[in-house]
Amino acid sequence: MDVQQKPRFIVNPSSKAVSADQRAVMLEDPGFGRLFTDHMVTIRYSEGQGWHSHSVGPREPFQLDPACAVLHYAQEVFEGMKAYRLADGTVAMFRPEENARRFAESAQRMAMPVLPEDIFLEAVEELVKIDAAWIPGGEGSLYLRPFMFASETFLGVRPSAEYIFCVIASPAGAYFKGGKKAVTLWVSEHYTRAARGGTGAAKCGGNYAASLVAQAEATAHGCDQVVFLDAAEHQWVEELGGMNVFFVMEDGSLVTPPLGGTILPGITRDSIIKLARAKGHDVREERYSFAQWRADAMSGKLREAFACGTAAVVTAIGTVKSVEGDFTVGNGDGGLVTEMLRAELTGIQRGTVADPATWVRKL
Numbered sequence: 246m247d248v249q250q251k252p253r254f255i256v257n258p259s260s261k262a263v264s265a266d267q268r269a270v271m272l273e274d275p276g277f278g279r280l281f282t283d284h285m286v287t288i289r290y291s292e293g294q295g296w297h298s299h300s301v302g303p304r305e306p307f308q309l310d311p312a313c314a315v316l317h318y319a320q321e322v323f324e325g326m327k328a329y330r331l332a333d334g335t336v337a338m339f340r341p342e343e344n345a346r347r348f349a350e351s352a353q354r355m356a357m358p359v360l361p362e363d364i365f366l367e368a369v370e371e372l373v374k375i376d377a378a379w380i381p382g383g384e385g386s387l388y389l390r391p392f393m394f395a396s397e398t399f400l401g402v403r404p405s406a407e408y409i410f411c412v413i414a415s416p417a418g419a420y421f422k423g424g425k426k427a428v429t430l431w432v433s434e435h436y437t438r439a440a441r442g443g444t445g446a447a448k449c450g451g452n453y454a455a456s457l458v459a460q461a462e463a464t465a466h467g468c469d470q471v472v473f474l475d476a477a478e479h480q481w482v483e484e485l486g487g488m489n490v491f492f493v494m495e496d497g498s499l500v501t502p503p504l505g506g507t508i509l510p511g512i513t514r515d516s517i518i519k520l521a522r523a524k525g526h527d528v529r530e531e532r533y534s535f536a537q538w539r540a541d542a543m544s545g546k547l548r549e550a551f552a553c554g555t556a557a558v559v560t561a562i563g564t565v566k567s568v569e570g571d572f573t574v575g576n577g578d579g580g581l582v583t584e585m586l587r588a589e590l591t592g593i594q595r596g597t598v599a600d601p602a603t604w605v606r607k608l
């Protein structure tokens with residue numbers, strides 16, 4: 246038998262960990278992405294040596310040279326996933342192997358080394374274990390952010406010879422504040438998110454940097470999120486800045502834009518497709534134009550629309566605004582199919598609905 250030694254993480258618990266009392270106060274209203282746990286995982290990569298220095302230690306700033314490659318050419322990829330506390334008290338993650346696989350694919354697209362998927366999973370689990378006390382109760386979760394960046398001190402334009410992989414964790418409450426039922430979207434007239442042959446299918450920071458001006462435009466028009474159309478014809482709906490999108494028709498069928506390089510392959514998207522089909526809904530991955538969206542919303546052929554992703558899970562789309570005017574989907578407040586899918590998915594994640602496909606990985 247080939248007994249391969251797993252890379253050993255050196256664990257160095259923080260001596261400055263937040264006290265239990267202080268943590269309890271912080272977890273009363275964690276918000277999203279503003280509180281962080283006591284620890285971080287890091288693994289280094291050097292050309293020639295490969296992955297090394299696997300460590301679990303106190304969360305602390307990096308020391309970066311001003312010529313650090315990522316600061317200039319944005320060679321960076323990341324993931325977003327959650328750890329939850331189930332009703333029986335155990336800690337679980339939702340389809341984390343899919344995050345590991347997508348992280349590897351994003352890295353390849355950005356000419357970065359691939360972290361073996363079992364080490365990605367081990368890294369995430371090490372952090373969840375040492376910071377498990379930070380998982381909020383109730384509807385909250387511990388948002389996990391694995392990421393990797395080019396760390397070589399060099400200004401030449403080529404893939405970096407050194408990288409840092411890191412995992413940090415942030416306790417999270419509701420993603421959209423105010424418990425609002427439906428979001429308002431802005432359709433960007435000028436900006437696109439991804440073109441064929443580009444990086445749209447990779448989860449890289451650069452995609453977000455490029456989307457921020459469109460998101461700011463959405464905010465200026467009183468909208469919550471921006472929706473991007475395709476770059477080539479500027480008529481096909483692609484996705485939001487950080488969420489995939491679904492349409493629910495009057496016959497109960499669902500439509501979602503097809504993957505194909507310009508859309509991020511969401512794990513929530515994939516789960517929704519499988520869940521909806523299991524519930525007897527026809528789901529089509531096919532192009533849907535903005536003009537059709539408007540016409541179907543006006544005629545009533547389109548009953549519901551929703552956005553989905555790890556952070557917000559499933560969120561109803563209410564009103565859609567653009568330079569050509571506004572329209573509202575259904576009654577502007579979501580609908581039964583959206584609500585059913587949201588309840589199914591969160592139920593599976595929380596262990597209150599039967600897991601259809603070993604999606605939940607207990608620690």
Ligand SMILES: *Cc1c(COP(=O)(O)O)cnc(C)c1O
Pocket residue numbers: 325448484485486487488489509510511512513514553554555556
């Ligand atoms: C992460 C992300 C999503 C959603 O993916 P999930 O795996 O469902 O969280 C959708 N679109 C973009 C652009 C993303 O970065």
